[in-house]
Amino acid sequence: MSGLLSSGSLLRRNPRLLQVPPYLSFLCIAIGVAWLLLLPLDNYSRRTYISENALLPGQVHTYFAGSDQNVFRGYKREVDELVEKSNAEVNDKLEEFFKASGLKVARQKYEYRSAGETYSGENVYAILHAPRGDAEEAIVLLGAWTNVEGELNKSGVALVLTLARYFKRWSLWSKDIIFLITADSRAGPQAWVDAYHDTHQKGIQSLPVKSGALQGAVVIDYPFDHRFESIHIVYDGINGQLPNLDLLNTVVAIASGQMGIGASLQKMWQHKDSYKDRLTTMLRGMMNQGLGHASGPHSSFIPYHVDAITLQPFGEGWEDEMAMGRVIESTFRSLNNLLEHLHQSFFFYLLMQSNRFVSIGTYLPSAMLVAINFTIMAIFLWVKSGAPSTTNSKVASTDKKSGPLSIIQEGDAKALIPKQILEETEREFFLPLAVVVGSHFLGVLPLYLFNHTPEIMLPSVFFIFAIVNNIFPFLISTALIRSFNPSHQQYQLIKAFSLLFLGMFLSSLATLNFSLAFLVGLLAAPLTYVQSFPNRPITTTLFVILLSLLTPTTVLLASSFYWNLGVGEVLKEAAFGWDVWGMNTQVVVWCVWWPAWVVGMIQLAGKPRNEKPKPEKAAVKS
């Protein structure tokens, strides 16, 4: 044991070894990024396959055609007449239609408040009781009255009404089918799903009628009148959670295999199966996952472990509404076949095409490597902080022979080692810990501020915060120097703790929301190399500029500029996500990334106290 210890301590002080970690952590980042770029290649991604045999996609004939199209046109005309009507009037009419089809109808009012605004509406839904079922399981067909872009989902709602009438004729359903028409695509579905599981907030009505456990949900988003070419499948859930890959595969298999309709993902209207297209699809998917917002009405279902997707027809082609209806019919027949909840395939994946994916085992190392880079540096700094101060060691190395030696025995072998190596200075880590933990707690401030400010004030609050944000670390740093005058070791420890936290958070986040962990990891990567450069003003300035560019506020500003959105809009959306969807991207940004950034800036602005060699103090360690 002592042998191990002694050889360990020898290694720890090996000057050559001590040079490795910074390069190693840079290597980690480089490999992590390269790894991600390799994923779209044929050798690293796999073709999708149906894992759950019970689904049998596309194995049934679909009969949604013929005179049902006349009925569809009838409903379509009725929906067209409701365009300018109020939510309540629309629901009155929809209720009448569902009732005429012989279904149980119920309504639910909801009201959310976020960023000083009120989002209210009324959902209407109808339950088709499985003819011989026992209300144990249900699947949901959802058509929001307006889609995410705010367009009226005319054909979609008409299709839901026609399908409700058509499904009623069949006696083969083993699960109840719930036809849900929500007032909008953002708050309505969330209110309904929350109330279905009885976890709803105040202001949202309970559901008067319920069915069994939800096994899946399909959303139709069909806001135009003309024929379409392909189907766009949206699958991202809130907080980067994804539906079971089998559901997506089923729809893709039915659409392309049975119906001959193409399927595309992530707004890649053209996909040439090239490396570039695959990478773009994957990166867009990662961006959506990383932001963690709801990308469609289906997103609200996924946190409840209800697999859900949105189907959006797009393009100009020769597929009509009935083809869309048949895709849904066939999908529902497949879901109806399920003997157990979708569990087989993957819940963690990156898609690069509708039939090509990477599973978690393959892509996870990439984010993990980026996260590990922080941990490596943290450990390195910890070790380094224990070594006697550099000035001291330089003195020691100049007159090597005069240094005191100590004997280390390992079994029979004995060795004489300079005492210098075995020495370890006492770490004063109260101050570093307080700074790091304090800055993490301080993250609650922007989190609260941006989630509770009314919409009108959001942009101004943001800009004030952005300015304060850039000055604030310098103030803290000055205050620190004035009142505590931290030593070089303490600065090292501040950084070590900060990076340790960052590495820990990001590696655990990578298993939950890979994309967010990866993005934050990349943006925070320069923090690994930040330290105080007291005598190098140019380096310091360069680093300050770099870090200022990579602060959460600047990144937010830049990305809202890139996507042509106002900052206020982005912040409003974030606040809405926080209040309604239970989105927690903000927590990661303000309580993980931002504190690490603040600590980084404190480092840069820091001035370690000039230490005189104090041998009597340094030699305390036994």
Added chain:
Amino acid sequence: MHIILSLLLLSSACARASDYHEQLNLRPLHPSLLLASFNFQSNTSLASFEQQNFRYFPRSLGQILQHANTRELHLRFSLGRWDAESWGARPWGGAREGGTGVELWAWVEAGSDEEAEGRWLTLTNALSGLFCASLNFIDSTRTTRPVMSFEPAGDHKNATLTDLHLLHGTLPREVVCTENLTPFLKLLPCKGKAGISSLLDGHKLFDASWQSMSIDVKPSCEEGSEDCQLQITQTIDMVLDIQRSKRPRDNPIPRPVADHDLKCDTSKPYHSHDTCFPLDASGQEEDWSLAHIFGHSLKGTCPLADDGVDPVCINVPHARHVYASEGAHEHKDESGYRRCFSLAPDGEFEMVLPQQEISEKAPLEQPLLYAERSFIGYGQESGGVQAILTNPSGTESVEFVYMETLPWFMKLYLHTLKAKINGLDEDIIKEMYYRPALDRKRGTQLEVRIIIPANSTVVLTYDFEKAILRYTEYPPDANRGFDVAPAIITIGDVSIRTTSLLLPLPTPDFSMPYNVIILTSTVMALSFGFIFNLLVRRFVGIDEAEKWDVRAVRLKVLAAAKTFASRFGKREKVEKKE
């Protein structure tokens, strides 16, 4: 309700000796559905039953009852759910139906609890064989002894009453199907060959939206006399979808109808040859006939049945046209909504109702209580149950007993049991009986007596924790979750059952070890076969191989004979030498 009354009158009026009667009640329900209630009842005197003199009483069942000392038996097979909002009160006041799956309760005569359990086991196992149902899976974890919910329906002697043990078991997962119908029909005196039972066909019965089969055996005694009878009542109730039943059996797919057959609302301004708003047909009474609904018409009467009871009755307003085949006599009820038919003994009976525009409808009896139960919460660790009970009556308050039997792996937290009335916390629980679960031994039993004032809604909620099962405790098939038996609500003679619930428990990925086992077994089998082959077989060139044709066989036989002969010869020689 008056059906039951009339039946009760009939049963009491009918002779005390063994007798049998049957009746089919039809009641159209909204929208385009038909409730068909089959009732078969026979009596036999208790004395002759004890002497094993079964007449109309099925011998197979009778002997089981005698062997298991069962004095009263109630067995239910149910499927689907009753839609009380559209269909009104349940047939027979819910007394002849069970929860989804199979439900069985019986009064067993025994000296002690252990003995009662032994006899219950005998009973469930025997019935399991008789009805082709998994009744033998009603073990101690699924058996309860209800305290407040059930009362004996029969007349038991006071002396025996103290020795009677009520045992109750449910199998919510059991899927009722034709294999349960066949033994059920075999118990009938006419065995489904004649009379109303000839209409019962598995294809139609199990296509019903809701369906319940029941068997009740109970002793009934005249007051003050020792003359007791054993009464067996078998009922089948089903709600059939008229449109679905009318589809031909060889083409059951609901294909879109031809354009010109589509019923459209022509008043719509946009109505045209390719645009159609479907017409709401609720004002119209659909046309149907017995042959449409049941696949064929009724094959005469059961010759064993009493003549006093009309075999077929229908609850429609008198204004509705009903055409019956010749030989049948129509008896209209004075209530204005019911008519019965007495049938010609032989020959087929057919009843036709044409399409008719009629505003008058037979009145629906309102249920005393609406009950709905569902899970709340999510996740693998815990959850909650919410039962919403609504008293629709504007004047009467309702007192009822709510009974839950929960599996042991659903660990109820009794302190979370709350009853809110119209959203307010009020003390409305009058009485409670609670028997906590024991892991792997017995389930939770909860009986609560509640009074709901008029026009109020009670929301009963409680939380529970999900236990983690051992992997062998999962059923061997695909794991969709565990079924939780319906709650039973008893309001005097009326009973209501909620739907069953699906409880998902944390489930390991069974397919993975399964795949591993399959794969390793295959590899083992292949390698074993290969090595075994190598060890056992002798490999020779094809030209060296022994050929087995006629010549070869002949040569072999010859060679064998030769060696035998030579050996024999040698021995002789040796003998000679000696």
